[in-house]
Amino acid sequence: MVRILGIDPGSRYTGVGIVDSVDRHITAVHHQAIRCGNGDFPQRLKTIYSELSELIQQYQPHEIAVETVFMAKNAQAALKLGQARGAAICAAVSQDKPVHEYAPKAIKQAVVGKGGADKTQVQYMVGLLLNIKGQIQADAADALAVAICHANSRWALGRLSEAAKIT
Structure with missing residues (x-):
């Protein structure tokens, strides 16, 4: 069993989804949106970092998957999204969790x-x-x-690895 924490970073709301994956079977464990508020931007980044750090300690995921930055409406929005991603990634790596990144289109394709x-x-x-x-x-x-995208990718890579060993 592998526990995966999925993160959809945002400077107003950061989505959190935790699943357990055993082969092709995926089970939901927890999901929520972290409300970052409308206040001071550095405080919102602190909220993302702090709340994700607590969730990582509480649920003990084995791996973290994060959505990459897409082209936002304007440069300022893209910069804020990138900083929110940075806060999320720092929460993961500060607890020695491996981080995997997926493009929005790949995630939608997978689901x-x-x-x-x-x-x-x-x-x-x-x-x-x-x-x-x-x-x-x-x-x-x-x-x-x-x-889910990460769980499916892990499973597919595992199958490819097994097939390579056979040949």
Whole structure:
């Protein structure tokens, strides 16, 4: 069993999704959106770092998966998103957790089947794949999608490794 913490970084809300993965079977453990607030930007980064650090200590994931930066509406938004990612990654590496990064299109492809899926499609498919009843907060669903993407990538790489040993 491998416990994976998926993170969808954001400067207002940072999505968190934790899953357990055994071969092709993935089970939801926890999901939430960390509310970073509207205040001072450095304080929001501290919130991301602190809350993720606490969640890592509480749930003890083996690996962390983070969504990479996409082209935001403007340069300022992209810079803030990059800083939020940095705070999240620092929370992981400060506790010696390996970090894996995935592009938004790859995550959507892995979960929905198309890289251009919208947030509601991701929410729906995450709920379906993990058997979660009710509405999942959008950022939390995105984080669970990151974790699912990483679980599937791990499984596929493991299968390829096994096949290479046989030949």
